[in-house]
Amino acid sequence: MSKEILLVAEAVSNEKDVPKQVIFEAVETALASAAKRRFEEDVKIRVSIDQRTGDYNTFRQWNIVADEDYSYPDSELTIDDSVEQSLGLAIGEIYEEEIPSEEFGRIAAQTAKQVIVQKVREAERAKVVARYSEKVGKLVHGQVKKVTRDSLIVDLGENAEAALPKDQLINREMFRMNDRIRALLSEIREDGRGPQLVLSRNVPEFMIELFKLEVPEIAEEVIEIRGASRDPGLRAKIAVKTNDRRIDPIGACVGMRGARVQAVSNEMNGERVDIVLWDDNPAQLVINAMAPAEVDSIVIDEDAHSMDVAVKSDNLAQAIGRNGQNVRLATSLTGWALNVMTSEEAQSKQQEESQKLIDVFVNSLDIDDDLALQLVDEGFETLEEVAYVPMEEMLDIDGFDEDLVNELRSRAKESLLNQALQAEEKLDDAKPAEDLLTMEGMDSHLALVFASKGIITMEDLAEQSVDELLEIEGITEERAASLILTARAPWFAESE
Incomplete structure (x- = not known):
């Protein structure tokens, strides 16, 4: 034995x-x-x-x-x-x-x-996991071994198999047994049957790896890919930057007679690819990303991390794209929320916002429209800025002397103090209901703030939206969603 x-x-x-x-x-x-x-x-x-x-x-x-x-x-x-x-x-x-x-x-x-x-x-x-762990995020090649209802089983050779879920295929894409296939190794997933290699063909990284394959300058790091976004099977955008001024990054990626970008497009089932020149200036990057639409003007809201993008009326449809495709891809590529509108709409919105600021300054600082307009034209948007911007900056404004600046700053501080006192009085008068006070995730101060906004009961809170709660200072999107969900819990219990 x-x-x-x-x-x-x-x-x-x-x-x-x-x-x-x-x-x-x-x-x-x-x-x-x-x-x-x-x-x-x-x-x-x-x-x-x-x-x-x-x-x-x-x-x-x-x-x-x-x-x-x-x-x-x-x-x-x-x-x-x-x-x-x-x-x-x-x-x-x-x-x-x-x-x-x-x-x-x-x-x-x-x-x-x-x-x-x-x-x-x-x-x-x-052994397979050890061999492929360094290839996560890279392209792999294989042969379709089996087609199931949910995925393709791909033979990668040397006893290695991978699953390509059908929701990771490109739109309208079909593969049969024994077809050769190229995909991105997106992850090594642990499940009850052990580690499993998982592939994808519809993520932006798949396109990035294809460009690395087709464009030697990218592999040599002469050209950098700074971002990518896709509507799989339809359209994609990729932002590139050169580290050698002698090389045109867009021309290098397009290739002679479009050969390089066409090879990538063919592998992605005919997906159209826009190659965008990267720019460290966010506004210029958005202008580049909105191509082929031409941008007339951009207004940046850094607090909301958004931009109002104005285009000519006859260019609006192209800027938005079919079903919002162009602006959606540009948003994903740049990381900024983009609000596309006509130049007329942008001008009207700007005038409306300027008038609101003028009214605030006129009422809060007790000044005339002309002086309020001058403050707005100089970029002042809040009373805090008027109160605390360094005096030297305000003295640089045409027609402003030390006496005027001191008076404006004093009035702004007094107005801010009055607003703070009114807010405290409003909080003192607010009386939230017991169910709101004792609700899970609620604290007494926040309940008072809600009550001051007319949100007295859990039912009132349940009827709010996340966007409405985000207008309250100190509320994050995650906490707003959690509170609303808790407040709506009785609704779900009744329906059951």
């Missing part, structure tokens, strides 16, 4: 290219399982094989536990038992007693075979 174990370990190790240690562990597990059958109780058995001779010994095990934790007499001994039997073991240690070993017979061999097969699969998967 000893020789047979050695022969099994040698043969399987060579055939499956897995370490002998894995095979010996499988045989030890099988022999331990066979030995357990002699006992009616749920005992713990350990088998140890001498990997040089093939001889093996079998041991029954007991865990040493505290008296109060003693629950399983067939596999546990108390610390008092250990002392009485002079075992010299502490809590947490294991006492072993050698018992007769089972022969490596038919039943043990069958069990060993099952365990070995499982161990071999696990070892093969581990």
Whole structure:
């Protein structure tokens, strides 16, 4: 039997290219399982094989536990038992007693075979994961081995398989068995069956890797890809920047007669690709990203991280794109929320916002329209700016002297103080309902703030939207959504 174990370990190790240690562990597990059958109780058995001779010994095990934790007499001994039997073991240690070993017979061999097969699969998967862990985010090639309802199973060679979920395919894309396929290794996912390689063809990174393949200047880092966005199968945008002024990054990516970008487009099922020149100036980057539409003007709101993009009326449809595609891709590429409108609409909006500011300054600072307009034209948007902008900057304004600046600053500070006092009085008068005060995630100050805004009960809060709550200072989008969901919980309970 000893020789047979050695022969099994040698043969399987060579055939499956897995370490002998894995095979010996499988045989030890099988022999331990066979030995357990002699006992009616749920005992713990350990088998140890001498990997040089093939001889093996079998041991029954007991865990040493505290008296109060003693629950399983067939596999546990108390610390008092250990002392009485002079075992010299502490809590947490294991006492072993050698018992007769089972022969490596038919039943043990069958069990060993099952365990070995499982161990071999696990070892093969581990080797695949080790081989592909550095390729996550890179292109891989393979052949479609199987088509299921949810995914394609792709043979990558050398016993490696990957799954390409159908929702990761490009629109209207079809593959059959034995078709060659190229995809991005997006992740190595752990599930009940072990690690699984997962592919994708519709993420922006897939397009980026294709450009690296087709454009040597990108692989050589002469040209950088700074961003990408896709509407898979329809249209995409990619932003590029050169590190060598002698090289035109757009021309290099397009290639002679469009050969390079066409090769990428063909691999993406005919997806049209706009190549955008990267610019560190966000406004200029947005202008570039909105191509082929021409931008007339841009107004930046840094607090909201958004831009109002104005175009001519006859250019509006092109700027927005079919179903909003162009502006959506430009938004994703630049990271700015883009509000596209006609030049007339932008001018009207700007005049309306300017008039609101003028009215605020006129009423709060007790000044005339002309002076308020001058402040707006100089870029002042809040009373805080009037109150605390350095005097030197205000003195640079045409017609402003020290007396005028001091008076404006004084009035602005007084107005801000009055607003703060009014807000406190309003909070003092607000009386939130008990259900709002005691709602999960609520604190007393926020409940008072809500009440001052007319949100008195949980029902009132449930009827709010996230955008409405974001107007309240200090509320994040995540907390607003959580509070609304909690307030709406009774609705769902009633519907059930």
